[in-house]
Amino acid sequence: MIKNDAPNIELVLQLVRDCLNSKSFKLERVFSGVSTYVYRIQFGEDILYLRILPEQGLSFGVEVYVHSLLRQKEVQVPEVIHFEHFNETIGMSMMLVKEICGSNVKDCSSVDEYEGVLFEAGKQLAIINQVKVDGFGWIKRGEEEYGTTLRGEKNSLYDYIYEFLDEDLALLSKQVFSKSDISQITSFFSSGIELMLRHKASLIHGDFDDSHIFQQAGKYTGIIDFGEIQGNSPLYDLGHFKIHDGQYQRYYGYNSLARGYDEARHLSSNDRLEIDLWALWIGIRRLGAVCKRTWGSYHEHLIKAIKIEMDLLSKKL
Incomplete structure (x- = not known):
């Protein structure tokens, strides 16, 4: 393009x-x-x-x-x-x-304020993720795409998941992960793919982390930046937040976000397992995309978060 x-x-x-x-x-x-x-x-x-x-x-x-x-x-x-x-x-x-009033949630003055804002954001994220989309992947943005239907670029979520996965794992096997790590990651997706494919396409923010959540005086005020919207599993955004949680600051917000989400839409044990699979998948995709760039804190964060997800999934699958 x-x-x-x-x-x-x-x-x-x-x-x-x-x-x-x-x-x-x-x-x-x-x-x-x-x-x-x-x-x-x-x-x-x-x-x-x-x-x-x-x-x-x-x-x-x-x-x-x-x-x-x-x-x-x-x-x-x-x-x-x-x-x-x-x-x-x-x-x-x-x-x-x-504007959405206030400033980024990272400006909260205490962990209690931060967690309270994330709880409210989780309830609203659940509403966003209930909007239906026709197809998966990036939402089509041509001038003719304007009306009452959101259309993804792909018919199959399976194709979306595996479009870059083998390529990313091959690259990361040379620089980041051992052969046994790669084998374990491959096994996780083989075992969990049915969970990841069980939903019809829903609207996702696509880049959901705490940089897009706003607050004022410790009260939630809104969500910004829908420039990465896609059709996907409704649990993708929770996985995205989870793999990036704690990247920018001393606070961790995933548990509070998930509690708010659960209040609006119940998260079953299978849902929580799927969120971990998406967190792992997103971590691999992001790390594969940036692996050849100058090494920095984002690379280190992703490696650490991926290892945590691998440990969690080894106990669940």
């Missing part, structure tokens, strides 16, 4: 002037976004975020639909106030959203 470079700042300023019908605002680039170009706008007492989609021919249409649908279900996600499939000023799709 061809990606456009970030637009010239003067073009971005003109776009915002047109959207707001005003010149009285302050704008700055935010470099935390990976899948989109993001700009923070101070407009009077309001904070807005402009997101621009780099890929040619793709649109924010389905993401706007997801925001609208989730807000109808009382999930606290950003409100979209302006959207265009294709903005002529910048030559890309754009959406303008209101």
Whole structure:
């Protein structure tokens, strides 16, 4: 997929002037976004975020639909106030959203506050994961994909799971894991694949960790950044959070997140086993994707978390 470079700042300023019908605002680039170009706008007492989609021919249409649908279900996600499939000023799709109040959950002043926010986030994640999707993998984002149906790129979750798994394991066997480790990981997925395949496709956030959960004064305020939405098992997001838990800070939130999720949608023993399988799978996929990059703390975190999941699964399977 061809990606456009970030637009010239003067073009971005003109776009915002047109959207707001005003010149009285302050704008700055935010470099935390990976899948989109993001700009923070101070407009009077309001904070807005402009997101621009780099890929040619793709649109924010389905993401706007997801925001609208989730807000109808009382999930606290950003409100979209302006959207265009294709903005002529910048030559890309754009959406303008209101901020979620407060700051990242990592700013909580105590472990009790952190766990309380994660509990509330878990209840809302369960609602997100109940939205049905037609197919698996990345949600299609063409301009024609806008309406009442979310469509994944693949018909089979099995194909999604095994698309890169053998390649990732072969790479990691040379640099990270022993042959016995690789054999054990392969055995886990052979034994657990039926659990991972038992669901119809549901909406997942796709990149769910504590960097996307917001709070204010220790109270949950919402979830942000649906740029990685997919169709998958409804338990994928819990697995993603679990494998990344504790990566950024001293607190661990998975147990509180899962308790909140369980209150909204009961998690059976099979569900919890499947979450561990997804955590392992996501850890392998992420480590395979970054293995050739400069070695750092993320690599070390993934290796440690994968080993923990392997130990847990060896007692369950």
